Amino acid sequence: MANKRTNTPADKGNRISRRGFIxxxxxxxxxxxxxxxxxxxxxxxxxxNQPKSTPxxxxxxxxxxxxxxxxxxxxxxxxxxxxxxxQVLKDLEIEYVALNPGSSFEGLQESLINYGDKPNSMPExxxxxxxxxxxxxxxxxxxxxxxxxxxxxxxxVGLQNGSMxxxxxxxxxxxxxxxxxxxxxxxxxxxxxxxxxxxVRPFTKWDAQPETLEQTLLALQEAYRQTITPPCAPVLVVLxxxxxxxxxxxxxxxxxxxPKISGISQQQADSIAQNLIxxxxxxxxxxxxxxxxxxxxxxxxxxxxxxxxxxxxTTGPMSFPQRHPxxxxxSNNSYDYHLGLEKAAAQVSITxxxxxxxxxxxxxxxxxxxxxxxxxxxxxxPETLISADAEASIPLIVSAVKxxxxxxxxxxxxxxxxxSTKENHxxxxxxxxxxxxKKRPGWNDTPVSLARMYAELWPLIKDxxxxxxxxxHFSGRHHRELWDHDKPYSYLGxxxxxxxxxxxxxxxxxxxAARDRDRIVINIQADGDFNYMPGSIWSAAHHKLPMLIIMxxxxxxxxxxxxxxxxxxxxxxxxxxxxxxxxxxxxYINFAKIAEGYGMKSEGPISDPKQMVAALxxxxxxxxxxxxxxxxxxxxxx
Amino acid sequence: MIKILISTLLISVVSSLASTVLKAAPATPxxxxxxxxxxxxxxxxxxxxxxxxYNGIGKHNLANDVSGIMMSEAVYLIFLRARSExxxxxxxxxxxxxxxxxxxxxxxxxxxxxIRTFKDTPPEAESNATMRAIINSAQSQxxx
Numbered sequence: 005m006a007n008k009r010t011n012t013p014a015d016k017g018n019r020i021s022r023r024g025f026i027x028x029x030x031x032x033x034x035x036x037x038x039x040x041x042x043x044x045x046x047x048x049x050x051x052x053n054q055p056k057s058t059p060x061x062x063x064x065x066x067x068x069x070x071x072x073x074x075x076x077x078x079x080x081x082x083x084x085x086x087x088x089x090x091q092v093l094k095d096l097e098i099e100y101v102a103l104n105p106g107s108s109f110e111g112l113q114e115s116l117i118n119y120g121d122k123p124n125s126m127p128e129x130x131x132x133x134x135x136x137x138x139x140x141x142x143x144x145x146x147x148x149x150x151x152x153x154x155x156x157x158x159x160x161v162g163l164q165n166g167s168m169x170x171x172x173x174x175x176x177x178x179x180x181x182x183x184x185x186x187x188x189x190x191x192x193x194x195x196x197x198x199x200x201x202x203x204v205r206p207f208t209k210w211d212a213q214p215e216t217l218e219q220t221l222l223a224l225q226e227a228y229r230q231t232i233t234p235p236c237a238p239v240l241v242v243l244x245x246x247x248x249x250x251x252x253x254x255x256x257x258x259x260x261x262x263p264k265i266s267g268i269s270q271q272q273a274d275s276i277a278q279n280l281i282x283x284x285x286x287x288x289x290x291x292x293x294x295x296x297x298x299x300x301x302x303x304x305x306x307x308x309x310x311x312x313x314x315x316x317x318t319t320g321p322m323s324f325p326q327r328h329p330x331x332x333x334x335s336n337n338s339y340d341y342h343l344g345l346e347k348a349a350a351q352v353s354i355t356x357x358x359x360x361x362x363x364x365x366x367x368x369x370x371x372x373x374x375x376x377x378x379x380x381x382x383x384x385x386p387e388t389l390i391s392a393d394a395e396a397s398i399p400l401i402v403s404a405v406k407x408x409x410x411x412x413x414x415x416x417x418x419x420x421x422x423x424s425t426k427e428n429h430x431x432x433x434x435x436x437x438x439x440x441x442k443k444r445p446g447w448n449d450t451p452v453s454l455a456r457m458y459a460e461l462w463p464l465i466k467d468x469x470x471x472x473x474x475x476x477h478f479s480g481r482h483h484r485e486l487w488d489h490d491k492p493y494s495y496l497g498x499x500x501x502x503x504x505x506x507x508x509x510x511x512x513x514x515x516x517a518a519r520d521r522d523r524i525v526i527n528i529q530a531d532g533d534f535n536y537m538p539g540s541i542w543s544a545a546h547h548k549l550p551m552l553i554i555m556x557x558x559x560x561x562x563x564x565x566x567x568x569x570x571x572x573x574x575x576x577x578x579x580x581x582x583x584x585x586x587x588x589x590x591x592y593i594n595f596a597k598i599a600e601g602y603g604m605k606s607e608g609p610i611s612d613p614k615q616m617v618a619a620l621x622x623x624x625x626x627x628x629x630x631x632x633x634x635x636x637x638x639x640x641x642x
Numbered sequence: 643m644i645k646i647l648i649s650t651l652l653i654s655v656v657s658s659l660a661s662t663v664l665k666a667a668p669a670t671p672x673x674x675x676x677x678x679x680x681x682x683x684x685x686x687x688x689x690x691x692x693x694x695x696y697n698g699i700g701k702h703n704l705a706n707d708v709s710g711i712m713m714s715e716a717v718y719l720i721f722l723r724a725r726s727e728x729x730x731x732x733x734x735x736x737x738x739x740x741x742x743x744x745x746x747x748x749x750x751x752x753x754x755x756x757i758r759t760f761k762d763t764p765p766e767a768e769s770n771a772t773m774r775a776i777i778n779s780a781q782s783q784x785x786x
Contacts, residue, residue, distance in 0.1 A: 327783060329785060422785075425785045426785055429783070429784050429785055432780060433777075433780060433781065436776070436777060436780050437767070437777070440767050440773050440776065440777065441767070444764040444765070444766075444767065444773070445699045445703055445705070445762055445764055446695060446697065446699030446700075446703075446705075446762060446764065447764035447765060447770070448763070448764065448765075449695070449696070449697045449699060449762075450696075450697075451696060453699065456772075459772050459773065459776060460772055462772075462775075462776055462779075463772060463775040463776065463779070466779055486776055488779075562692065565689065565692055566689075566692050566693065566738075569688075569689045569692060569738050570736065570738045570739075572738070572744065573738035573739030573740060573741075573744060574738075574739055576739070576741040576743040576744055577743060577744060578744065579688045579689060579738060579740060579744045579745065580684075580687040580688050580689075580744075582689050583689070640695045640696060640699070640700060641691060641692055641693075641695065641696075641700065642692075642693070642695075642700055642701050
């Protein structure tokens with residue numbers, strides 16, 4: 005049966021179909037470099053025209069479990085094609101490839117571990133026990149560093165295992181590259197497909213299924229460009245199994261050119277700079293920027309004009325340092341010019357493209373959670389909304405401010421800086437004392453108060469370079485007032501798609517970023533979330549990642565417990581049965597023993613707060629020595 | 643709709659009056675007719691701990707008689723029962739309903755007796771090493 009191809013809406017305009025893409029590239033020579041636009045889309049295929057799958061034969065199953073030789077002899081090559089693919093990843097400074105092994109990328113995997121002067125380095129292979137864990141690791145790494153690492157997974161099955169994690173990263177607008185092996189000829193048909201990227205197309209930004217080595221190298225580079233260009237989101241390259249094993253001949257790796265991310269116009273920059281300079285009391289609200297460089301620019305801008313700053317550093321990564329002297333309400337809250345950088349503001353908001361710009365990839369029409377832009381939902385409605393990447397815009401504003409700043413104004417700015425700094429500190433101390441007053445109740449309680457858990461941690465880590473990688477919504481978010489979120493990665497934020505099974509893998513990814521940077525990762529791990537994909541415990545132990553896991557063990561999916569309890573109350577029956585299906589009772593789960601089984605040092609369960617404090621010290625010591633550690637703490641529910 | 647409005651109003655009035663009375667009146671021991679031991683099991687089984695913690699400290703604190711609703715058995719029962727007339731379309735994390743079909747008066751009073759045993763004696767911030775360390779760390783960042 006012939007397959008009928010249908011172009012997706014995304015293929016229209018400047019995008020081309022997969023066949024067009026192939027046709028455009030094969031005519032070129034070995035070092036032909038394609039225009040990025042030629043790589044920008046893949047073909048969607050109508051489901052009803054897909055070939056029907058048949059169960060695997062006995063021989064194929066034997067091949068899968070390793071008891072049979074591959075059906076096709078593998079040729080020895082002088083220069084392996086997959087070595088060039090690894091060279092592209094090296095050139096892009098991809099630090100890690102988290103993989104769950106599959107039989108469609110043995111060529112690439114062999115190159116990853118054996119190719120180069122320093123094999124298995126930049127990128128280093130990270131063993132993941134589940135494809136979802138591999139993608140979650142890439143997600144945590146991407147949020148922490150503002151740049152991608154790769155997750156390498158197997159065909160249709162691996163992609164579906166990883167799909168929830170990809171969906172989460174999509175809503176987290178996180179840069180990461182998924183590589184999926186695909187063996188079209190010699191393998192289980194159910195592991196392959198003609199357009200396997202379609203499985204995740206509605207919640208990826210871009211995909212490609214190259215059919216030559218040259219296309220593959222270009223696709224890897226384009227994937228990198230796409231994922232770091234706003235809106236940042238996961239991208240996918242489907243890697244043909246046979247191409248990986250080919251002879252590369254004299255083919256050279258194409259020269260990579262970084263993306264050009266455009267900001268506001270010079271005219272707009274001049275106008276914003278003028279308003280910031282002339283304002284008596286300017287304010288800047290900073291949301292999530294893309295990279296640490298963006299934060300540095302934002303700090304420079306705020307200091308140049310002595311604007312008071314509102315930060316998002318306590319709700320997610322890549323925002324303005326929380327304890328910078330300008331963060332706070334300033335000397336008074338009558339702001340006469342309010343600028344938003346990826347955040348709503350009264351006068352001007354500069355906001356980059358969001359996920360809505362990718363809606364055409366949702367060819368099935370699922371419309372996953374498309375709602376109003378959450379960054380604009382709660383804040384003031386700006387007089388002017390500029391659709392442009394804020395990070396790319398800030399340097400233009402900084403330059404314009406520097407040009408326009410006159411000596412006469414510098415004096416008043418200096419005075420404002422001094423006044424704001426003073427008032428912000430007063431405000432901070434008042435807020436801190438109020439917060440501590442609220443966190444005192446239950447201090448000596450057993451099981452442990454969550455507020456105390458966060459409070460006891462802070463003196464132990466405050467002088468270290470740390471990253472709080474886990475979502476903290478369920479454990480009370482007590483770090484917001486008590487800790488100092490001054491680094492781009494201080495807090496990596498909530499579950500972007502509110503889906504469980506994320507915290508452990510993403511924290512492991514953050515710990516990958518931390519390992520060679522003399523940084524430690526704190527993961528306050530919800531027990532319900534833990535049980536989806538606990539295998540990251542082994543990955544962290546195996547790779548010696550500096551991650552301290554402190555279980556928030558309330559022995560329940562607690563939010564759901566409260567929902568069912570409420571429903572029973574509404575219906576006037578059985579409020580004493582709400583624990584059914586919502587709690588982990590009979591038997592209780594022993595997380596310390598699970599960790600021990602995976603080879604991670606651990607202790608617990610602990611319900612006495614004094615014992616917890618001693619355990620935290622031991623845990624921090626272990627992590628500082630490069631050993632992950634888990635402490636199972638029985639806590640108050642919330 | 644009218645029933646819901648009346649219930650909502652009643653809860654609001656009871657809560658507000660109870661708080662006001664509690665603040666104004668000298669502390670007098672409230673009558674406790676329930677069995678605290680039985681109440682302990684009921685407090686757990688009916689999920690009170692979910693929001694109020696195992697010891698009366700949680701999202702909404704009960705220890706140390708901070709809630710005006712706990713000033714007397716009568717006020718507590720009115721609050722508990724009035725809510726059962728509310729039927730919002732979606733479950734939320736608000737205080738669940740406890741009509742008599744879920745929880746008898748006697749059981750409710752047993753829970754009341756147990757709640758009244760809660761006492762919380764946290765350290766003062768200045769006398770606690772951890773809290774002091776947090777405050778001192780922030781203070782050390784004062785502008786020169």
